[in-house]
Amino acid sequence: MNSTAFAYDAAHLIGATVLMMGFGLLYQRRMAAVIRTYAMQAMALAAAAAWQAHVQNAPHLYATAAIALLFKGIAVPAALQWLVRKLGIHRTVETALGIGPTMTAGVGLVALSIVLVLPVTTNAAALTRESLALAMSVVLLGLLMMITRRNAVTQVVGFMALENGLLLGAVGAKGMPLVVEISIAFSVLVAMTLFGIFFFRIRERFDSLDLAYLESYRGDRQ
Amino acid sequence: MIPLLWGILHTWLVVGFAPFAVGLVRLTKARLQGRRGASPLQPYRDLWRLLQKESVIADSATWLFRVSPYLVFVAVWLAATILPTVTTEMVMTPAADLIALVALLGVARFFTALAGLDVGTPFGGLGASREMFIASLAEPAMLMVIFSLSVLAHTTSPAHLVAFVLSGHVGLEVSVGLALGALLMVAIAENGRIPIDNPTTHLELTMVHEAMILEYSGRHLALMEAAAMVRLLLFLSMIICVFFPWGIALPGSGPLWVLVGLGAWTLKIAVLAIGLGLFETMIAKMRIFRIADFLGGALLLALLAIIFLYVSEAV
Numbered sequence: 247m248n249s250t251a252f253a254y255d256a257a258h259l260i261g262a263t264v265l266m267m268g269f270g271l272l273y274q275r276r277m278a279a280v281i282r283t284y285a286m287q288a289m290a291l292a293a294a295a296a297w298q299a300h301v302q303n304a305p306h307l308y309a310t311a312a313i314a315l316l317f318k319g320i321a322v323p324a325a326l327q328w329l330v331r332k333l334g335i336h337r338t339v340e341t342a343l344g345i346g347p348t349m350t351a352g353v354g355l356v357a358l359s360i361v362l363v364l365p366v367t368t369n370a371a372a373l374t375r376e377s378l379a380l381a382m383s384v385v386l387l388g389l390l391m392m393i394t395r396r397n398a399v400t401q402v403v404g405f406m407a408l409e410n411g412l413l414l415g416a417v418g419a420k421g422m423p424l425v426v427e428i429s430i431a432f433s434v435l436v437a438m439t440l441f442g443i444f445f446f447r448i449r450e451r452f453d454s455l456d457l458a459y460l461e462s463y464r465g466d467r468q
Numbered sequence: 469m470i471p472l473l474w475g476i477l478h479t480w481l482v483v484g485f486a487p488f489a490v491g492l493v494r495l496t497k498a499r500l501q502g503r504r505g506a507s508p509l510q511p512y513r514d515l516w517r518l519l520q521k522e523s524v525i526a527d528s529a530t531w532l533f534r535v536s537p538y539l540v541f542v543a544v545w546l547a548a549t550i551l552p553t554v555t556t557e558m559v560m561t562p563a564a565d566l567i568a569l570v571a572l573l574g575v576a577r578f579f580t581a582l583a584g585l586d587v588g589t590p591f592g593g594l595g596a597s598r599e600m601f602i603a604s605l606a607e608p609a610m611l612m613v614i615f616s617l618s619v620l621a622h623t624t625s626p627a628h629l630v631a632f633v634l635s636g637h638v639g640l641e642v643s644v645g646l647a648l649g650a651l652l653m654v655a656i657a658e659n660g661r662i663p664i665d666n667p668t669t670h671l672e673l674t675m676v677h678e679a680m681i682l683e684y685s686g687r688h689l690a691l692m693e694a695a696a697m698v699r700l701l702l703f704l705s706m707i708i709c710v711f712f713p714w715g716i717a718l719p720g721s722g723p724l725w726v727l728v729g730l731g732a733w734t735l736k737i738a739v740l741a742i743g744l745g746l747f748e749t750m751i752a753k754m755r756i757f758r759i760a761d762f763l764g765g766a767l768l769l770a771l772l773a774i775i776f777l778y779v780s781e782a783v
Contacts, residue, residue, distance in 0.1 A: 255641065262642040262776070266649075266769075273765055275758075345761045353768050353775075360779050376642075376779055 253301045254376075257418070260294040261380035264414055265356070268387035271407055272348050275339050277399065281326045284403050288318035291410050295417045306424040307417055313431045314413065322406060322438055329442055330399060333449055340396040340456065348394050355386040377418035384411030398448060398455040402441045409434055474726065475549070475559035482548040482705070485734070486697040487511035489704065489741045496745025511697065515690050523686030526587045536583035537684065537691035540576045544695045547572035548702040551709050554729035555717035556627040565624040566614045569706075570607065573658070576695065577603055584680030591672060595679025598756065602664065602676065605763035606657040612770035613651045616643055617710060619777050626706075630713040641780065646773035648711050653766035655703040657759070659696070662748040664759055667696075674753060704740045705733075712736060 267287030274280045292315035299307030329335075341348065359382035367375045388408025392401045413430065445455060452459040491508030498505025525533065550564045550572075581599050584592035618624045620643065621632040638644060657664045660677040669675050670682075681692045709716070715732025717725035754762060 258642045258780075259645055262645060266646075269765070269768070273761065346764050349761075349764060349768050353771055356772060357775055360775060364779065379779060 257294070257297055257301065258376050258380070260290060260297055261377050261414060261418075263290040264294060264410065265380050265383055265387070268384045268391075268407055268411070269349065269352055271391055271403065272352055272387065272394075273345060275345070277330050277335060277337050277339060277397075278327070280339060280400060280403055281323050281330070284326075284406060285319050285323035287407060287410055288314055288322070291414055292319060294414055298417045309424060310413070310417060310427045313428065317431055317435060318406065318410065322434070325438060325442065326399065326403065329445060333399075333445060333455065335397065335399060335455055339400055341394055342396055343394045348390065351394075352387050352390055355390060356383040359383045359386055378415055381411050381415030381418065384408075384414055387411070396456050396458060398441075398445055398457055401457065402438075405437070406434065471557050471559045471561070474555050474557055478553055478555075478558055478560075479545075479549050481553065481730075482698060482701055483545060483694070485737070486694070486701040487515060489701050489737055490697045492738060492741040493700075493745045493748075496742045497749055500745065500749040511693075515694055518685075518690035518693070519687050521686040523684075523688050525688075526589075526683055528586075528588050529683070530586055532579075533583050533586045533683075534688070536579045536586075537688040537695075539579045540583075541691045541695040541698075543572045543576040543579070544698045544702065547576070548698050548705070551626050551702065551705050552630060552716065553705050553709070553733050555719075555721075555726050556630050557717070557719035558627075561625070561627040566618075566626055566629075567611070567624055569626075569702075570610055570614065573699070573702075574603075574607065576699075580677075580680050580692070583684075587683045589683060591675075591679045591682050594672075595676055595682070598676045599680060602657055602759060602763070605760060605767070606654050609650055609763055609766040609770055610654045610658070612767060612774070613647050613654065616647045616770055616773040616777060619774060620644070626709055629710055630716060631718065633710070633713050634716075634718070641777075643773035643776040643780070644711070646769050646776065648707070650766045650769035650773065651707060651710075653762065653769070655707065657763055657766070659700045659703055661744065663751050663754045663762065666753055674756075701737070704737050704744075707740065708733065708736045 264287055267283055267290055270283040271280060271287070274283055292311045295307050295311035295314055299305060299311060343351075360379045363379040363382055364375065367378060385408050388404050388406075388411055391404030391407060395401050395404060409430070413427070416427065416430075448457075448460075449455055488508050488511070491506070491511045494510070495505045495508050547569045549558075549560045550566075550569045552558060552561060577599065581596035584596035584599070586592070614624060617629060620638065620641070621629050623629060623632065632638065656662075660667055665676040666674055667677065670678055672679070677696065681689065684692055715729055715736075717729040
């Protein structure tokens with residue numbers, strides 16, 4: 247086995263780890279475990295970025311890896327844990343759809359993203375094709391998590407996981423400028439802050455973080 | 469002649485070594501819990517003691533109850549002989565494949581459950597029903613793992629799988645990693661280890677395997693216990709043989725290589741047994757209704773392994 251094949255395989259393995267953590271997010275039933283799984287996904291993402299930096303010989307990706315590790319792997323999970331403690335949220339995850347059906351839907355989404363990506367990218371190199379399929383699966387799993395969870399905190403974790411998927415796709419492609427990555431990372435932090443404030447506002451209004459209460463404020467229902 | 473010799477040697481090796489592996493798991497757990505723990509040889513002494521004892525059988529038991537321990541033990545033992553451990557040159561190797569192995573384990577489970585139901589005590593029936601519930605989820609997952617491996621290697625024979633992995637055609641494949649994860653989850657469920665079932669408990673709320681063999685005593689219990697030990701060794705050996713076969717002797721190599729294979733296999737089994745003890749200490753037992761999620765996860769991992777296999781084939 248030569249070194250390029252090894253580089254591909256290792257990249258795919260790390261990508262698959264990120265994807266598995268995406269499934270882990272759907273599987274977990276406790277808030278603390280969800281946040282821990284998210285932190286692990288971010289760390290796997292950092293590893294993916296660092297590996298790409300090594301393979302593509304692109305030092306700026308090391309910066310991406312460091313940002314992913316520090317912000318998403320440590321700062322955001324810590325902030326979320328703090329929020330959960332501060333808001334006194336239920337320790338269990340409230341689901342709109344059972345765990346089993348959600349996971350099955352997740353596998354369906356992975357298959358869908360593969361079916362979508364493979365024909366579109368027939369001219370691309372093997373490395374980008376598979377990692378693009380992986381990244382798209384992570385994005386779709388994040389969306390699925392946002393749909394199937396009732397609590398605002400878990401929905402935010404779904405959003406962050408979605409963004410992890412975007413970054414996974416971005417580091418796989420050659421020539422992504424550092425400015426874009428840094429601005430994405432900071433916009434996530436800003437979003438995190440806004441969500442935090444929003445949580446307090448929602449709870450103040452409804453005494454709960456269950457977003458089903460917001461439904462009655464939708465214009466088209468009246 | 470030589471395959472026959474290795475076959476016989478291997479057949480006795482799996483039975484002879486199984487109690488030691490179980491003893492090692494127990495010792496690891498005891499040490500981690502701050503106890504001194506019994507020597508890893510204790511399971512041998514337990515089995516010997518049980519064999520000496522009289523076998524007490526309930527009035528309501530039929531012939532099925534008496535026959536089941538023998539059937540279960542033979543089925544599991546036969547399944548264990550299919551997997552190559554120290555060398556792939558064995559008499560059983562061409563005779564059966566991994567699907568036959570799953571079928572033999574299914575036979576063993578079927579008779580264990582029947583024996584549990586036979587006496588008519590509530591615990592036996594409860595254990596049998598739970599065991600079947602777990603099996604109905606674990607077996608498809610296990611078959612799916614085998615299918616994903618056979619799609620990759622174009623064979624279901626364990627000896628050919630070993631040869632394929634050793635040939636180096638397969639790198640750090642994503643689907644192999646997923647299949648390994650799924651197999652680990654299935655192995656935990658099939659052996660009734662901790663997140664699924666607790667092998668040391670006799671608490672009615674949680675026991676599964678123990679509930680079915682509760683009415684057994686004496687030599688029958690010894691056979692049932694020995695079957696459980698061989699099954700654990702079988703799964704450890706399967707993980708080694710399919711995913712980490714390095715060190716195993718291939719056909720045509722001399723007895724010296726078989727000795728090397730024996731050393732490598734023993735070492736790997738010991739590492740896995742200690743790893744299992746560590747894992748069981750770290751994790752808490754699951755509620756019975758969460759098992760469906762756990763094993764559903766294993767099934768989905770195996771399914772993903774097949775999906776990714778087609779992606780990399782397409783590239």
